[in-house]
Amino acid sequence: MMKKIFALSLVAAAITCGRGLYARVQTPQIQTGTRSGVIGVKIAVPEFQPLGADAKTLQLTELFNKVLWDDLDYSGVVTLVSRSFYPVGKFSGPENIKPDDWTAPAIDAQFIAFGNARLDGGRITVEARLWDLKRPDNREAIGKRYGSTDTEEGARLIAHQFADAIVELIGGGIKGVSLTKLAYISDRSGAKELYVMDYDGSESHALTNERSIVLTPAWSPDGEKIAFTSFKLNQANIEILSRIDRKPYNFDRQGGTTTTPVWSPDGSMIAYATSRDGSDTEIYVADWNGKNPKRLTVSKSVDISPFWNPRTGREIAFVSDRSGTAQIYIMDAEGTNVRRIIMDGGTAVNPAWSPDGQRIAFAWQKSRTSYFDIYVHDLATGRNDQMTQSAGDNERPTWSPDGRHLAFESTRNGSSQIYSMLADGTKVRQLTQSGKNQGPAWSGYLGQ
Amino acid sequence: MTTFRFKNVRLLFLVLSALFAFSCKHPTPPPPPAPAPIAAPVPPPAPTITLRANPATVERGQPVTLTWEARNAANVQIDPGVGAVMATGNRMLNPTSSVTYTAKATGPGGEATDTARVTVNIPPPPAPAPPAPPKPPDVNISELFRRDVKDILFDYDKSDIRPSEVSKLQANAAFLKEHANLRFTIDGNTDERGSQEYNLGLGDRRANAVKEFLVMQGVNGNRVNTVSYGEERPACHEPTEDCYQRNRRAGFTPNP
Numbered sequence: 001m002m003k004k005i006f007a008l009s010l011v012a013a014a015i016t017c018g019r020g021l022y023a024r025v026q027t028p029q030i031q032t033g034t035r036s037g038v039i040g041v042k043i044a045v046p047e048f049q050p051l052g053a054d055a056k057t058l059q060l061t062e063l064f065n066k067v068l069w070d071d072l073d074y075s076g077v078v079t080l081v082s083r084s085f086y087p088v089g090k091f092s093g094p095e096n097i098k099p100d101d102w103t104a105p106a107i108d109a110q111f112i113a114f115g116n117a118r119l120d121g122g123r124i125t126v127e128a129r130l131w132d133l134k135r136p137d138n139r140e141a142i143g144k145r146y147g148s149t150d151t152e153e154g155a156r157l158i159a160h161q162f163a164d165a166i167v168e169l170i171g172g173g174i175k176g177v178s179l180t181k182l183a184y185i186s187d188r189s190g191a192k193e194l195y196v197m198d199y200d201g202s203e204s205h206a207l208t209n210e211r212s213i214v215l216t217p218a219w220s221p222d223g224e225k226i227a228f229t230s231f232k233l234n235q236a237n238i239e240i241l242s243r244i245d246r247k248p249y250n251f252d253r254q255g256g257t258t259t260t261p262v263w264s265p266d267g268s269m270i271a272y273a274t275s276r277d278g279s280d281t282e283i284y285v286a287d288w289n290g291k292n293p294k295r296l297t298v299s300k301s302v303d304i305s306p307f308w309n310p311r312t313g314r315e316i317a318f319v320s321d322r323s324g325t326a327q328i329y330i331m332d333a334e335g336t337n338v339r340r341i342i343m344d345g346g347t348a349v350n351p352a353w354s355p356d357g358q359r360i361a362f363a364w365q366k367s368r369t370s371y372f373d374i375y376v377h378d379l380a381t382g383r384n385d386q387m388t389q390s391a392g393d394n395e396r397p398t399w400s401p402d403g404r405h406l407a408f409e410s411t412r413n414g415s416s417q418i419y420s421m422l423a424d425g426t427k428v429r430q431l432t433q434s435g436k437n438q439g440p441a442w443s444g445y446l447g448q
Numbered sequence: 449m450t451t452f453r454f455k456n457v458r459l460l461f462l463v464l465s466a467l468f469a470f471s472c473k474h475p476t477p478p479p480p481p482a483p484a485p486i487a488a489p490v491p492p493p494a495p496t497i498t499l500r501a502n503p504a505t506v507e508r509g510q511p512v513t514l515t516w517e518a519r520n521a522a523n524v525q526i527d528p529g530v531g532a533v534m535a536t537g538n539r540m541l542n543p544t545s546s547v548t549y550t551a552k553a554t555g556p557g558g559e560a561t562d563t564a565r566v567t568v569n570i571p572p573p574p575a576p577a578p579p580a581p582p583k584p585p586d587v588n589i590s591e592l593f594r595r596d597v598k599d600i601l602f603d604y605d606k607s608d609i610r611p612s613e614v615s616k617l618q619a620n621a622a623f624l625k626e627h628a629n630l631r632f633t634i635d636g637n638t639d640e641r642g643s644q645e646y647n648l649g650l651g652d653r654r655a656n657a658v659k660e661f662l663v664m665q666g667v668n669g670n671r672v673n674t675v676s677y678g679e680e681r682p683a684c685h686e687p688t689e690d691c692y693q694r695n696r697r698a699g700f701t702p703n704p
Binding site: 192213235256257259260273278279280281302304305319325347349350363368372395438 | 646653676
């Protein structure tokens, strides 16, 4: 009961101050990343203690600790206090925690997450707590036992669950994304195939084995299906697969080059580009099985890469070179009221609408000799914020469902790889290593 | 002896008398008188015609000149193959085999004909043609296709057929019209610059621009498939303008 009230009060605080509770925390601030502006609530996370000395318990506990740390570190919601400042000791249960040690100036944490892990009967069980160190009257914000199979996957899963609970509590009630996934294209098998991995790059596996070319994955809003471009029939067509059991769903063959599918926010329709009716690609919408196609654009130009406003479903962004170079436009979902949004020249592609409908991330090549960089366009103000700083091409941004993260592909380290970052350009991490990896698509919240 | 002689004189007399009498037994009657001549008009002169063929012997395919001249004729007909003609004239003919021309002149005074023979030498039949070479297998058409049908190159971020590529594309059109049963695919490609999705659209435009050009040149559009690979099927991988140019292309493949 008291926990609930505490959580609700946090949510209320977050709502009243906009982007999250962390914005009004009055403590010495530590900036993270390369840019100013991200100041998280300070949290200490001493290592969870293995209850058992066998190798597997040690190994899975260590993995749990690493995943929990990384989830919180990249969450964009909290600032982790370095372990080098922590008191000496093992912090397995409430009896080991002396709050004053953790609120001393060197650490100055507001929260501490701690607990222990044990293996028994093929299961891993983690006893996890989150304490609010500055609320002596109501310390325990979370106290929960998480269980799973005693595998690496199981240890990752419960670390993600605990991290998401912390992020949701501290981050203004917005769910964390530790349990979301990324679809992407990799040529690591020799052909470009569709893969899915956890949001942190782990647990990657192939969904297709077409041995042809697969491109441009797009998640259904419920996270069950992925639409993508396939050259299996020697021409670009749209295919749909179940993420769960790889069952194929029909999407009627449209003819011509048919590509860049994207789902409507309610999951009932797909917008896409096709040259079925003429000499260049146009934007169409159809039922998600490809029936009842309706043409939205009429332009003697390339029209491609549609993206529905996920908040309203009332508008579609797309790319067109009707002005001579590729630029980003928005139209109403019926094809009317077309207007260009990026006016400053160069080439602007890959529009990706933020979950709240207020921003559009895109890739911008400001001159023919410059690299592509990721920018975020604010629709209300028209401002374009630069998120990456060249060093190779940075393309194809995709938003996490909480709107706090962007994944993208970059050639900054040579071959094309997938990276994620906070939506202000900080906390960049490389998610793929093997082969050439492209076209990330961040899932919505999956139904775990 | 003397007596005998007397007797013989008498016999001679008798023979001679008999002889004489016999010869004068049927005397010839006198001829009837000739009829009196009629005072009728002078009869019309009979027609005449001459027909000559020059030369009288030709090789097949060479011409022959018929020359004719008729007199006293109302109609002149030459057969075969010439028909009614004026009284005099000539006509150049190309008989394909030996033939005898007959000219017939008719008029009040009668009818006259003349003939002219033309011998046509038919050349010996050509030596039997060598057996037709066996129909080249399809793989040879594919090789010809690969040899003769050239990639069309494009400017950066453009899909219009640039002037330097027109003659190449016209030559492609000629080959494709010559092999009118061949169905084929045009693949549109881009260099690696620009967005992958946009490049799919750009490659699609390039393939369709080439198809439209071929259709204007008379190639049946139903024979043509188009496909865009965007930047997915580069011919080379170096980040140089030379390599970029090779990748900004529309290629051709015969359908299997």
